[in-house]
Amino acid sequence: MSQNTHIRNIAIIAHVDHGKTTLVDALLKQTGTFESNEKVADRAMDSNDIERERGITILAKTTGLSYKDHRINVVDTPGHADFGSEVERILGMVDGVALLVDASEGPMPQTKFVLGKALGLGLRPILVINKIDRSDSRIDEVVNETFDLFDSLGATSEQLDFPILYAIGRDGMVTEDPNVKTDNCFALLDLVVKHVPAPEADMTGPFKLLGTIVERDSFIGRIVTGRIESGVAKRGMPVKALDRNGKEICRGKIVKLFTFKGLQKVEVETASAGDIVAIAGLPEAFVTHTVCDMAVTTPLPARPIDPPTLAMSFGVNDSPLCGQDGKKLTSREIGNRLEQEAETNVGLTIEPGSTAETFKVFGRGELQLSVLIETMRREGFELSVSRPEIVLREEGGKTLEPYEDIVVDVDEEFSGVVMEKMGLRKAELVNMVADHHGKQRLIFVGPSRGMIGYRSEFLTDTRGTGVLNRQYKEYGPVKSSNSSRQKGVLVSMAQGDTTAYILNELEARGVLFIGPSIAVYDGMIIGENSRSDDLEVNPTHGKKLTNVRASGKDEGIRLTPPRQITLEYALTYIEDDELVEVTPKAIRLRKRGLDTNTRKRLKREINA
Numbered sequence: 001m002s003q004n005t006h007i008r009n010i011a012i013i014a015h016v017d018h019g020k021t022t023l024v025d026a027l028l029k030q031t032g033t034f035e036s037n038e039k040v041a042d043r044a045m046d047s048n049d050i051e052r053e054r055g056i057t058i059l060a061k062t063t064g065l066s067y068k069d070h071r072i073n074v075v076d077t078p079g080h081a082d083f084g085s086e087v088e089r090i091l092g093m094v095d096g097v098a099l100l101v102d103a104s105e106g107p108m109p110q111t112k113f114v115l116g117k118a119l120g121l122g123l124r125p126i127l128v129i130n131k132i133d134r135s136d137s138r139i140d141e142v143v144n145e146t147f148d149l150f151d152s153l154g155a156t157s158e159q160l161d162f163p164i165l166y167a168i169g170r171d172g173m174v175t176e177d178p179n180v181k182t183d184n185c186f187a188l189l190d191l192v193v194k195h196v197p198a199p200e201a202d203m204t205g206p207f208k209l210l211g212t213i214v215e216r217d218s219f220i221g222r223i224v225t226g227r228i229e230s231g232v233a234k235r236g237m238p239v240k241a242l243d244r245n246g247k248e249i250c251r252g253k254i255v256k257l258f259t260f261k262g263l264q265k266v267e268v269e270t271a272s273a274g275d276i277v278a279i280a281g282l283p284e285a286f287v288t289h290t291v292c293d294m295a296v297t298t299p300l301p302a303r304p305i306d307p308p309t310l311a312m313s314f315g316v317n318d319s320p321l322c323g324q325d326g327k328k329l330t331s332r333e334i335g336n337r338l339e340q341e342a343e344t345n346v347g348l349t350i351e352p353g354s355t356a357e358t359f360k361v362f363g364r365g366e367l368q369l370s371v372l373i374e375t376m377r378r379e380g381f382e383l384s385v386s387r388p389e390i391v392l393r394e395e396g397g398k399t400l401e402p403y404e405d406i407v408v409d410v411d412e413e414f415s416g417v418v419m420e421k422m423g424l425r426k427a428e429l430v431n432m433v434a435d436h437h438g439k440q441r442l443i444f445v446g447p448s449r450g451m452i453g454y455r456s457e458f459l460t461d462t463r464g465t466g467v468l469n470r471q472y473k474e475y476g477p478v479k480s481s482n483s484s485r486q487k488g489v490l491v492s493m494a495q496g497d498t499t500a501y502i503l504n505e506l507e508a509r510g511v512l513f514i515g516p517s518i519a520v521y522d523g524m525i526i527g528e529n530s531r532s533d534d535l536e537v538n539p540t541h542g543k544k545l546t547n548v549r550a551s552g553k554d555e556g557i558r559l560t561p562p563r564q565i566t567l568e569y570a571l572t573y574i575e576d577d578e579l580v581e582v583t584p585k586a587i588r589l590r591k592r593g594l595d596t597n598t599r600k601r602l603k604r605e606i607n608a
Contacts, residue, residue, distance in 0.1 A: 011075040014100035015108035019130040019169040026172035064260035073276040093227035096196030099125040103137035199274035206293035207231035210300040225278040241285040242299040255281035308362035309402040313386035315358035320521040325583035326382035331357040384579045390449040400475040406444040410466040425450030447480035453572035488534040490527035492520040496540035525589035
């Protein structure tokens with residue numbers, strides 16, 4: 001076994017919003033990877049619209065840059081726990097990691113998750129303390145906390161001897177001394193070349209590549225990205241795909257062979273062991289499959305994909321307003337789109353639903369599923385979605401449920417109400433850390449089911465100042481039950497357009513979700529009741545006209561602005577007898593039953 005000495009493969013790992021993508025941007029710009037006339041947006045690696053809007057990385061992406069006669073493949077990984085399946089696979093094709101930690105927040109739940117995976121693979125991380133210019137930065141404390149995290153995760157003495165750099169990713173600065181400013185990130189690249197080993201490469205063996213990322217191209221079909229473990233890949237050569245058990249999945253040839261430069265795939269004729277490449281030509285190849293020479297019979301070892309912990313039902317939109325916004329309405333179109341998503345998103349599993357017009361979608365968390373829904377509605381789909389439910393597991397005759405590590409950062413004045421609410425949701429406080437800025441960090445372990453729907457309540461309780469982070473931990477004994485709203489809803493019992501007159505009257509009953517002149521239908525939820533039971537109302541009722549002229553008081557109606565319903569809020573707000581109606585232009589809450597008798601029957605069945 002030899003080394004491909006001119007190549008370095010490294011992943012950038014961190015908790016969400018600690019600056020991975022911004023730092024990769026700076027590396028690309030400063031190494032001249034972008035052409036001088038190329039227009040590049042900030043956070044260029046976050047290439048899809050939802051990533052840009054939310055400021056998070058959803059899909060792992062590979063880029064390549066040249067530095068001092070070395071080719072450095074850099075993988076930008078997601079920081080959110082719901083997309084952790086991306087991180088696990090990426091680490092298998094790199095030889096080193098740069099661990100970014102915020103100079104103020106310090107190690108967070110996802111930091112622990114990704115670092116644990118990296119240490120388990122024997123990688124020796126480079127620690128980069130980012131955002132050192134923050135007014136509340138605490139560099140020395142964060143370094144100590146990170147060292148303690150390394151130690152608690154069982155790092156070897158070699159891994160504990162990690163090099164440390166300091167950065168302001170937004171300014172494109174990395175330095176060895178936090179007191180000495182620079183105007184570039186070359187200190188990181190120099191350390192990568194020095195500290196990260198060259199990939200072990202069997203140049204003479206048969207061609208083998210382990211599929212790590214799968215994507216779809218409308219022109220050339222499925223593209224599999226991974227590191228060549230042995231041999232040489234050549235455009236046009238015959239290859240096959242083997243699953244983890246050595247079963248042949250399909251045969252084909254390398255129609256296209258790509259390496260990476262900046263944000264682009266660059267087509268090449270050959271690539272050798274140790275390099276990260278993308279291959280087109282095998283229509284059935286998937287993540288964990290071995291793409292290899294026709295003579296190979298033994299697959300490369302692949303890590304199993306962690307099972308999903310959350311499920312939702314996707315179905316046809318059958319409300320009276322269906323078809324007004326979207327173009328893709330049928331169960332066939334929805335099913336085809338979901339199957340297409342499952343081809344490239346290994347964190348998702350699709351199964352038939354309880355009816356012919358529904359599908360059960362399994363995923364890692366609420367954010368992952370909400371991103372899928374948001375993507376589909378932007379593509380012109382209309383659908384109805386159920387409340388998320390946890391996935392139970394049977395082991396040794398016992399039923400188990402998923403648990404999470406939950407880290408909460410709040411002002412001290414709100415810590416009491418947070419601990420009270422978390423206790424009601426069966427979460428246990430395992431640690432509490434106070435800092436000198438009047439903040440407290442509360443660390444809990446609790447069942448995932450109890451946390452469904454809590455985020456919006458948490459933001460209300462902390463007046464929008466709290467930060468809540470959750471990370472899957474393990475399966476454990478069932479101790480939670482389905483959490484439910486404390487208040488009922490206002491349900492329309494009529495179809496038509498709402499009127500300001502009656503909405504003004506209904507404001508006394510609770511909080512409205514809609515304003516005047518909005519189309520509603522029988523069974524649509526228009527607000528939250530101030531009491532615990534549901535209340536059916538007629539929001540289309542107008543004022544009766546008389547021949548007596550009023551003194552102008554009707555013109556003085558001023559409604560309270562309605563509560564804004566986002567997709568994430570809607571998914572965690574609804575109960576088991578309710579659905580979220582999603583269209584390209586609207587997000588509505590509704591009852592499953594579209595008439596009074598059906599609603600009463602479903603309520604009785606659920607409460608039985």
